Amino acid sequence: MAGKVRHPIDTAALERYITENVPEIKLPLDIKQFGFGQSNPTYQLTSTVDGSRYVLRKKPAGALLSQAAHKVEREYRVIRALGQHNEQLAPPRRRHRVPVPRALCLCEDSAVLGTPFYVMTFVGGRIFEDPAMPDARGAAERTLLWKAAVEALAALHSVDPAAVGLESFGGGGGKKNNAQGGGGSRASFYERQLATWTQICEAQAQTRDAETGAAVGPIPHMAELLAFFGDASRRPRDRAALIHGDYKIDNLIFTAAADGQDPAVAAILDWEMSTIGHPLSDLANLMYPFFSAELSSSSASSTSASPSSSAPSVSISNPAFLASSRAALGIPEPATLLSWYVAAATSASSSGRGAPAKL
CATH class of the missing domain: 3.30.200.20 (Phosphorylase Kinase; domain 1)
Incomplete structure (x- = not known):
């Protein structure tokens, strides 16, 4: 508000x-x-x-x-x-x-x-700050809201960047990637992301605490993360699609609840991280609550099984996304989200809008 x-x-x-x-x-x-x-x-x-x-x-x-x-x-x-x-x-x-x-x-x-x-x-409508959507009108609508989010994402990824004048958007112009062929000198999506986040993390590490004046230091485990993603052998083949960069439930406005009408995404917000990159990065970001819940659940179970006064307490990030909770709440399974995404991308492609956002 x-x-x-x-x-x-x-x-x-x-x-x-x-x-x-x-x-x-x-x-x-x-x-x-x-x-x-x-x-x-x-x-x-x-x-x-x-x-x-x-x-x-x-x-x-x-x-x-x-x-x-x-x-x-x-x-x-x-x-x-x-x-x-x-x-x-x-x-x-x-x-x-x-x-x-x-x-x-x-x-x-x-x-x-x-x-x-x-x-x-x-654009008026509903914004759900919690991806579990506790304010949805029951399990059935919650399922439809998630489906609408996936379909809107597939529509975005099916847009041909060149057709809308965004072929060089976000530094993604120049050389076409291996998925599309061509020559030139454009850095891959992965290289651009690593360079950006390395710069951001280094700047954050040098920031001074307002009270103590001491540098806050590097984010824990960030070096390991950058090294992991810096290993080219671990990466899927690079692709060039128009991506949002921060696609998640609370960056969407959904249509107001109405009897007899399925919910839809009225607007996608917060495009400051958008670029040309790998479409599955957006899909992974949208599905993050599913995997963070399971990971934190496993950590909590391990801590409980091996009690130690020095072990940190672990809480589940969002229990609604645990496998044991999803069905009753109408939260779709990750495999269902993937199938919706593929179907929507294929439908958009068959309507003449460009290549489907393949998995």
Whole structure:
């Protein structure tokens, strides 16, 4: 919900900019700030003339820990491209549209609000912060909500980046990967991800504790993780699809509950990590709650079986995703999610939108 503005913006400067660049927004505006979207301050703009609502996302003020994050320009570019693509779809292909808000403007002039920002339309609906969706209307709807999330993801991965002007998006242009052939010098998705996360982790490690002044140090086990993923022999063959980069339940807006209608994804939010990369990275991110629950359950069982005063206590990350809990709650099995994904990707491909997102 939007409420008190915690990071003030210059309303007069914003309204001057809107007058010149987005005349469809009727002024003056009532401005509130959302509680979520905190990596990039996010505001609700409401026209006091006609009640229309919009959303403004801006880069945070001050020094940024990483230049790889907070890329509102990237968000605008992909949302705008997908929105234009959706408008060009003719029935019956519209059922494969990628649900995004309508992008209205991008301002890269920091003199206006202090940092770059963009404005898009407001999309109403339901946001589930907990992937177990405790507020769903029962097990049957919970199943349908997860299916809708998977189908929206498959629709995204079935978009041809070149067809929407995003062939070089996120550094993914140039050489085509082994799955597509071609030549050039583009770094693989894995290499780009490793470089990004290495830079972010090094910057975080050098951050100083506000109270002690000491460096917070490296994230535990991060070096081992980077070494594991740095081993090219462990990687699936690289692929080039348009990916979200942080696809999970709480980055989706679902349609409002309605009798007689299956739920759908009304909008996908938070595109700052989007790029061209391996589509299964998005699917793995969406399915993370399933595997983290099982892993933490195994750790908890091991700790219980071998009690020790020095052993840390382990809690299950989300018990709803344990195999013993899923059926009663309507949470699909991972194999079911995979089958839905393949079916949706194949359907989108057969409608003429590009290559299916193969497993």
